[in-house]
Amino acid sequence: MRKNAMTMVAFDHTTTDYGLDHALCLAHAAKLAYADEGTAREQAREWGFDRFRFFEADFSPPFALDHTQAYVMAGGDMIIAAFRGTEPTQIMDWLSDAKAPMVPHSSKKGMVHWGFDTALEAIYPQMLVALEELRTNDQTLWFTGHSLGGALAMLAAARVSLVDPELTADGVYTFGQPRTCDQKLASAYDGALRGRTHRFVNNNDIVPRVPPGPLYAHVAEERYIDADGHLREKAPGLFGGLVDRAKGYADDITSLRPDADGLTDHFVDAYITCLQSAGR
Secondary structure, three states: OEEOOOOOOEEOOOOOOOOHHHHHHHHHHHHHOOOOHHHHHHHHHHOOOOEEEEEEEEEOOOOOOEEEEEEEEEOOOEEEEEEOOOOHHHHHHHHOOOOOOEEEOOOOOOEEEHHHHHHHHOOHHHHHHHHHHHOOOOOEEEEEEEOHHHHHHHHHHHHHHHOOHHHOOOEEEEEOOOOOEOHHHHHHHHHHHOOOEEEEEEOOOOHHHOOOOOOOEOOOOEEEEOOOOOEEOOOOOHHHHHHHHHHHHHHOOOOOOOOHHHHHOOOHHHHHHHHHHHOO
16 A cells, blocks of 8 residues: 555555545546646656656547557556546537547457547557556556547457457546447447446536537546535436436526536536545
């Protein structure tokens, strides 16, 4: 067990199962993906990961020039790949763009959002080489990300599990992840990674509701944070969900904007706060 003196984040490098402590650590790892290379490298070292690779690349999806950023940190027992997200308003613009079609996934087992696929492809070949080089001790392999980063983490896990299965993920933890693919690919993904994916959704976070179903589908498993900040093992039913969303809207008195709660619930710090509270 290694501790970060500044944030008191404690990574158990030998963990292999789902747990709140591990979820909180991976939420912090997802947040670190927003940092510059030097900051991320130093923090990874303090968390006990002695090897580090940083990836960034511009890409041109059909709607606008954008940027992918991610890192991999490795120790003797654990490897974590984390992807940077984006501002909620920017990702909403992405996902409402009518010029972003679905394209065949590289596994040939379904379809994927063109923008997400393009964003991942900008760095995936280099990341795959790094993962193969760094996995020298059969370490566990974890993927994480927030917002757009969550979508890329899920799709990277799909690539290594469905296309490069020698690197099958031990766990995928995403926070505020949008839908990424059709039901066929989601089903193939769930078949390969059943019980190893944990998709956290914070109450009224608007991003997990887009792009719209049924054309786009979510992968399992959803872990839902209700309006009171309590973590549920699965989302409430239709009526319970409507009641809980209404409570979240009513409790948010910080803004007169009708979408304020949906945006504030999306921030990575909101997920970290909820996970900290749930673990007490």
